[in-house]
Amino acid sequence: MPYRLAEQLEWNLGDPDDPGTLFSHARSLALDEREEFPAALCAVLDQFGLYEFYIPTAHGGRLADYEQLVQLVRTVARRDLTVAIAHGKTYLGAVCVWVDGSAEQRRRLGAAIASRLPVCLALTESAHGSDLLAGDVVAEPAADEAAGHLVSGEKWLINNATRGSLLSVLCRTDPAGGPRGHSVLLVDKRDLPAGTYRHLDKVRTHGIRGADISGIAFDRAPVPAGAVVGEVGHGLETVLKSLQLTRTMCAALSLGAADHALALGLDFAAQRRLYGRSLIDLPQARRTLAESAADVLAGEALALVAARTVQTAPAELSVVAAVTKYLVPTRTEAVITALTGLLGARAFLKDVHAGGRFQKVDRDHRIVGLFDGNTLVNLNSLISQFSTLVRAHRRGTGDVAGAAAAFRLTAPLPPVALERLSLLARHGSGVPAALPGCLALLRDAAARNPAVEPALRAAERLPAVMDEVHAEMAGLLDARTEVPPAAFETARRFTLCFAAVACVGLWTHSHLDAEAGATGPLWRDALWLRAALARLLTALGLPDAADPEALDGVLDAARALHAERRLVSLLPLALRPATPVQDGPDRPGVRAHAHAAGGAS
Amino acid sequence: MIDTSTGSTPQPAFDPAPRQPTAESLARWLVQHVAAYTRLSADAIDRTAPLTGYGLDSVAALSLCGDIEDEFDLAVEPTVAWDHPTVEALVAYLLDALGPRPETA
Structure with missing residues (x-):
C-alpha cells in the first residue's frame, strides 16, 4: 500500500x-x-x-x-x-x-x-503577483539564434531562489505577450557567467520563517538553446498543467499541518483539567475536537481521491486539482482556528503547551492557502470551467471508471501519463458523474447493514444539491470577464459538493477492505462518512445536516488511534514501530515493503 | 459502471448555426459569444483584435472550445483561442477544420 x-x-x-x-x-x-x-x-x-x-x-x-x-x-x-x-x-x-x-x-x-541539487520554480514577480502573463522577465534570442536566449529581469518571492541550483523560469519570449507569448526556461545557475545574475535578499515572513523565500535578478544571462522546456511560446500551458500536479500535492502540506494541530488539540484536551473534569469531557471541547477530526478525515478523503486521479483520470485533473487546492487548505485553516479556540491562550504562548508548537503550525500553514495559486485563483479556475461542468452535469459525462479507480484504494494505479493532462476537463469530472453509481452501492450497503442508513440518508441529499449548484453555475456563464462575488460562492459550493461525492465514492469502493484494518472502527457502519457528510452538508447550508452521534463516534475512534500512537487517519498508519528500528535515523534509501501491522489491503 | 467520457452524443444545438457555415455566419456566431462573455455589444467587438483585449483572460478563453464542440460537433484543443486569438483567425481555423462536410440524414 x-x-x-x-x-x-x-x-x-x-x-x-x-x-x-x-x-x-x-x-x-x-x-x-x-x-x-x-x-x-x-x-x-x-x-x-x-x-x-x-x-x-x-x-x-x-x-x-x-x-x-x-x-x-x-x-x-x-x-x-x-x-x-x-x-x-x-x-x-x-x-x-x-x-x-x-x-x-x-x-x-x-x-x-x-545528486541532491535543489531546484526551484520561478513564476512570480513583485509587481504582478498571481498574474502569470504580466511578467517582465524576458528571454530574448541571442544574437546568434543557435546560441539560445538572454534572460533579463527579476523574479521575487521565490522559494529556494537563492539555494536552488536550477530554476524553471517563466519568461516572456514574444514582446507582445499573450497566452502564447511566454516560455519556461530551465536555467542552470552553475552555467551562468558571473555578473549575469544576483540573488535578492531573503524576505522575512510570519510563517515558514526558515524557508529561503527570496528572489533572483537576471541581467542578460545567457542560457543555451536546449533550455526551453517544450515549445517556445507554450510556457503558460506547461505551467498551468504543472500547477495541476503541484496543487494536488499542496493538500499533503495541509494534511500534515492538520495532523499536527489535531494531535496537539487531543493531547491538550486530555491533559487539561477544568472545573474538576478533563477538558475532553466538556461538551463544547468534545464538539470542537470531533468536528476537527471529521474535517481532517474529509480533507484526507478528498486528497486521496485527487492524488489517485493524477493517474486514473489525468485529463480531468484541472477540476480535481482546483477543488482540492481550494478546499483542503481552507478547511484546514478553519480546523486550526477552531483548535485555537480550544487551546485558548496556550495556542499563542510560546513555551507553555508543547513548546509552542501550535502557534508555529498556525503560522506555517497560512502560506499553503497563498502559494501555488491562492484560494481566489483556484475558485476562478473553476469559474472558468463552469460551462464545461454544466454541460457535463446535463449529459452525465465524466470519466466514471477513472473516478471509481481513484475511489478504490486497493486498486493498482495505472502508470503515470502526464501527456494526458489537459488545460480543461472537456467532459467534466468523473467524480460528480459517479454519484448515482455510488448511491446505488451505498443503498446496497444499507440494505445489508441498517447502521449505514444515516449515511445513506445524508448522501441521498446530494443529487438535489448538485442540481442546485449546477443551476447556479448555468446562470453565471457570462461571468467570464468581470467575475461577480456570487460566482465565487457558487464555486465554493461546488467544491463542497465535490468533496462530499469523493467521500461517498471512497467509502463505497473501499470500506470492505478497510473495515478489517486498524482503522476499521472509523469505516464500520460508515462512521467517518456520516461525520464528513454532516460537516460538508452543514457548510453547504443544508438544514438538519448535523449528526452528533457520528461526530461522537469519530472522536472516540480518533482518541483511540491517537492513544495507540497511530495517525488519526482513514489509513492505518502507526507512528511508532512495534519494535524499535534497528538502524539509526540516517539509514539511507529505505525501500518500500509491506508491513505486517494492520494493513487495509 | 459505464465510462461515459468518450463518444458523448451531440445535443441539439440551442441556436443552431447553418449546417454549412460561411465565414460570415461563423464570425457572427463567435462575436455573439464573445460579446455575451464580455458583456459588450456585438458592435464593440473588433474581429481583428485579440480577444484578451476585451478582458477575456487566457484561462477563460479555454472554455470557448466547449462552445465550439457543442455548436459544430467538432473537437478542438482547449487552446484554440490562444493559437487563433482573434475572431478573424478563429473563423479561418474553423472554416478549414469544418471543411465541406458529408451530408448527414
Whole structure:
C-alpha cells in the first residue's frame, strides 16, 4: 500500500518528542525561532532518499505513485511544514520538465536532483503577483539564434531562489505577450557567467520563517538553446498543467499541518483539567475536537481521491486539482482556528503547551492557502470551467471508471501519463458523474447493514444539491470577464459538493477492505462518512445536516488511534514501530515493503 | 459502471448555426459569444483584435472550445483561442477544420 513507505519514513525520522532525535520538534522550534534554513533536516530527508520520489521512474527516480508522494510529503509536513516546503520545492521546480521537457532535459534534471541539487520554480514577480502573463522577465534570442536566449529581469518571492541550483523560469519570449507569448526556461545557475545574475535578499515572513523565500535578478544571462522546456511560446500551458500536479500535492502540506494541530488539540484536551473534569469531557471541547477530526478525515478523503486521479483520470485533473487546492487548505485553516479556540491562550504562548508548537503550525500553514495559486485563483479556475461542468452535469459525462479507480484504494494505479493532462476537463469530472453509481452501492450497503442508513440518508441529499449548484453555475456563464462575488460562492459550493461525492465514492469502493484494518472502527457502519457528510452538508447550508452521534463516534475512534500512537487517519498508519528500528535515523534509501501491522489491503 | 467520457452524443444545438457555415455566419456566431462573455455589444467587438483585449483572460478563453464542440460537433484543443486569438483567425481555423462536410440524414 502506498502509505507503507510513509510509515517507514516516519519511523526512520525517529521520535519527534525526543530532543535527542535529529528531526525533533525541539530542533524545528529552535530553527524557526532563529529564522534559519533547516539545512540539517533537509539532509536527513536526503539520506532517506526522499528526493528520489521527486523524479519519475522513467527518468531515473522512484516516483511512480502520486498517492505515495502525498503520504511522504504529509509525513514531513506533519513534523515541520517549513522543512516539507523547503525540501519539496525541488519537486515543484522540476515538474514543468516532467510535463513538457525533452528527453535530454529530463535525463539531466533527473541526474541533478539525484545528486541532491535543489531546484526551484520561478513564476512570480513583485509587481504582478498571481498574474502569470504580466511578467517582465524576458528571454530574448541571442544574437546568434543557435546560441539560445538572454534572460533579463527579476523574479521575487521565490522559494529556494537563492539555494536552488536550477530554476524553471517563466519568461516572456514574444514582446507582445499573450497566452502564447511566454516560455519556461530551465536555467542552470552553475552555467551562468558571473555578473549575469544576483540573488535578492531573503524576505522575512510570519510563517515558514526558515524557508529561503527570496528572489533572483537576471541581467542578460545567457542560457543555451536546449533550455526551453517544450515549445517556445507554450510556457503558460506547461505551467498551468504543472500547477495541476503541484496543487494536488499542496493538500499533503495541509494534511500534515492538520495532523499536527489535531494531535496537539487531543493531547491538550486530555491533559487539561477544568472545573474538576478533563477538558475532553466538556461538551463544547468534545464538539470542537470531533468536528476537527471529521474535517481532517474529509480533507484526507478528498486528497486521496485527487492524488489517485493524477493517474486514473489525468485529463480531468484541472477540476480535481482546483477543488482540492481550494478546499483542503481552507478547511484546514478553519480546523486550526477552531483548535485555537480550544487551546485558548496556550495556542499563542510560546513555551507553555508543547513548546509552542501550535502557534508555529498556525503560522506555517497560512502560506499553503497563498502559494501555488491562492484560494481566489483556484475558485476562478473553476469559474472558468463552469460551462464545461454544466454541460457535463446535463449529459452525465465524466470519466466514471477513472473516478471509481481513484475511489478504490486497493486498486493498482495505472502508470503515470502526464501527456494526458489537459488545460480543461472537456467532459467534466468523473467524480460528480459517479454519484448515482455510488448511491446505488451505498443503498446496497444499507440494505445489508441498517447502521449505514444515516449515511445513506445524508448522501441521498446530494443529487438535489448538485442540481442546485449546477443551476447556479448555468446562470453565471457570462461571468467570464468581470467575475461577480456570487460566482465565487457558487464555486465554493461546488467544491463542497465535490468533496462530499469523493467521500461517498471512497467509502463505497473501499470500506470492505478497510473495515478489517486498524482503522476499521472509523469505516464500520460508515462512521467517518456520516461525520464528513454532516460537516460538508452543514457548510453547504443544508438544514438538519448535523449528526452528533457520528461526530461522537469519530472522536472516540480518533482518541483511540491517537492513544495507540497511530495517525488519526482513514489509513492505518502507526507512528511508532512495534519494535524499535534497528538502524539509526540516517539509514539511507529505505525501500518500500509491506508491513505486517494492520494493513487495509 | 459505464465510462461515459468518450463518444458523448451531440445535443441539439440551442441556436443552431447553418449546417454549412460561411465565414460570415461563423464570425457572427463567435462575436455573439464573445460579446455575451464580455458583456459588450456585438458592435464593440473588433474581429481583428485579440480577444484578451476585451478582458477575456487566457484561462477563460479555454472554455470557448466547449462552445465550439457543442455548436459544430467538432473537437478542438482547449487552446484554440490562444493559437487563433482573434475572431478573424478563429473563423479561418474553423472554416478549414469544418471543411465541406458529408451530408448527414
